[in-house]
Amino acid sequence: MTVPQPQSRKAPHHVPTVPHALADEIRPGQSLELLKELHILTRDGKLNQDSRRKLKQVNHLCQFIEKLLHELAKQQPPNANANANTITLADHGAGKSYLGFILYDLFFRQHSESHIYGIETRAELVQKSCNLATRLNFDRMTFLNLTVAQSAQSTACPDRIDLVTALHACDTATDDAIAFGLQKHARFMVLVPCCQAEVARLLNQNKAKSLSGTPLSELWRHPLHTREMGSHLTNVLRCLYLQACGYHVCVTELVGWEHSLKNELIVARYTGQHHRSAADRLRVLLAEFGLMPLLHTRFTALIDNAAHVGVSTCE
C-alpha cells in the first residue's frame, strides 16, 4: 500500500509515493531520493532503527524551523522589490547538512528566491554536500568551507541572513554563530549548543580565588562540576546576551534527542527591545565568576552598543 504524495511538488529525483511502512515517518512531499542520498533510507527504501530515530529528530526540528520560515515568508511583502521574497538561512557547523537538505526539500524548494548557506570547516563534507546539491538540483544551496567566524567576514555570505541555525556546532562555534546572527541582523536564531570549554577553562583558572569566596563557589569545586557549571553558565550568558541585543529568548528541550546530553534548544526572536536588566545581569555574572575577559571577546556588543543597550527595556 502507498500513500500519495502531493501532485504539485515536482522535482527531479522526487519519488511520487511513500510505502505504507514509512508513512508515519516520512512527511508528505518529502523526497525519498534525498533520504536515500543522506543514507537515512537504505538503497531499497527501508529505514533501520537508527535512521528511523535520526529522521524523527531531524523532521521534528525541521517542523519547528519551518514555522519560523513561514512566519518570515508572511512578513516579506511579495514583489515589493527584487529581494522582497528572499529568505536566507545560514546553518553553522553544518556537518553532512542533514538539516539544510531537509529544510530545502520541505520549504526552500518552493520559495524561489530563498537561499541556504551551509558553513562547515571539514572540506570533505563541504565537497560532498556540494555534489549532492548538484545531483538533486538544489541550486539555491551554497556550502562554504569556512569557520563560522570567517563566514561573517566572507563576501560569499549576504549582508542579511534571516535565520541562523547552529546544531551541535562544536565548542565556541555557537558563540560565533550568535555574533554572526547579530552582524547579519538575523530575525531568528535556533541554537542547540554543544559542549563548550572556554568558560570552564576560565572558571578553573580562577578557582583558587573563587573557592575562598562565597559558598556558591562550591558549585564548581570538583572538575566534573566545573565542566557542567561552565556549560550551563555559558548558555545562561548566551541567553542574557541575546536579550541585551534585542531578542526574545525561549529555552526548551529538543524533544526526541533524549539520548544526547546536549539537547538544550535556544530560540531567539528579534524584537528590537534591548533588555537593560539582561545586560546588567550579564556584566554582574561575568564579574562574579571571574569571566570579565569574555566581555571583550564574546560579548562585545555590550561595549560597542553601551549607549544603545538599555535605551528601551522589557521584562
Ligand SMILES: C[S@@+](CC[C@H](N)C(=O)[O-])C[C@H]1O[C@@H](n2cnc3c(N)ncnc32)[C@H](O)[C@@H]1O
Ligand atoms: C557535531 S557536528 C554537527 C553537525 C550537524 N550540525 C548535525 O547536527 O548533524 C559539528 C560540526 O561542526 C563543524 N565545526 C566545528 N567547529 C566549527 C567552526 N568553528 N566553524 C564551522 N564549522 C565547525 C565540525 O566540523 C562538525 O562537522
